[in-house]
Amino acid sequence: MKCIVVTPEKTEVETEAAFVAIPLFDGEYGVAPLHTPMVGRLGAGELRIKIGEETESYYIEGGFVEVSNDVVSILTSRLLRKDALSLADSEEALAAAHAKKAGDPESMAEKFAALRNARARIRVARKWS
């Protein structure tokens, strides 16, 4: 099974994988080889790709996943590698999300999305540290 992760700026990961665990909008979703074709909306969280016996982890935030013909394509707007994610930064992001002003339904939704992302980021950072 092939696994491709692209961000708007570049293709971050392109590899053969034995198993991929994807953070969907409502929880984790596992994809093994020969998975049925699917398209899903991503949430924020940890993306794990098992290559042989090794497992690689990334933090991703939003986007889509498409599985077809034994290829998992992950389109995400943001990807952070292990060395780029720190707990302190994530906590700062959470504080910034809390400080956001929300006067109408739209900005409210925006604020909640930011909070959700920041919390997911902290969770992943804690897990990695």
Add this chain to the structure above:
Amino acid sequence: MAKARALDKRRKSIQSTRKITRTMELVASAQFRRAMERSLAASAYTERIAALVGDLARAGMKVTHPLLEERPERKSTALLVLTANRGLCGGYNSAILRIAHKRLDELKADGQTVRHMVSGNRGVSYMKYRDIPIDESFNQFDHHPLFEQVNVIAEGLLSSYLAGEIDRVEVVYTRFVSLSKQFATLETLLPLSELADAQNGEAETKKGQVDYEFLPSPESILEEVVPMAFKMKLFKCFLDAAVSEQVARRTAMKAATDNADSMISILTTTYNRARQSQITNEIIEVVSGASAMK
């Protein structure tokens, strides 16, 4: 010796100018290569988004989204002009500004209110010179625009579009086709008509190939794909502009270097002639002086 010395001085100053233009040409070359790589890397995402929309259409999804619909009445337009931060890149900026100015006049004649958005110091100073008020300006984009920076602008445009503050988003930028072909152009980003067209065509030709499972639903996916497609399109404009700018600068600097070369060779010839005739004159003086002594 006065004339020869003046010529020599001029030649030296041109030589140092040549050194500068040559360096700028090399720098632009290197930056062009980097910008090009980034632009190519970014196209992977765009292609996949397009494929995804095609898949959605094939799944029998009727594609409707507020961002795709043409509004019957146009009252206000946001015009984003992408220029360079610096000059010395030939006709790059003036070509863009010519189109932008023409479009502004058209919009004004149409009685629309225009939100002026300008990226790049060159565009900003042009607008100031022409007394055109600027609503938003950016100069943080150099030879490599980051998605995160573009995202901020895109979010702002999306929210004012959805709130009905603007009915159209247009961008003037230099499209990069190939190394030898770039041109300034005006493109409409919102409403995103292209997305719907491309995908209706595709839906007819390849109907019913793969049955996808949608999580949570095709509607929900579409709801997120469409704004993302817009953001990518805007990002692509910025990347194209960055690549084209470096190409334009390289060409301009190469022309300047070549020009300096030919000037140097002309000056060298003139200098040598002047020197030679001076020496001849002196010899004649000496010889005629000697023969007069006899």
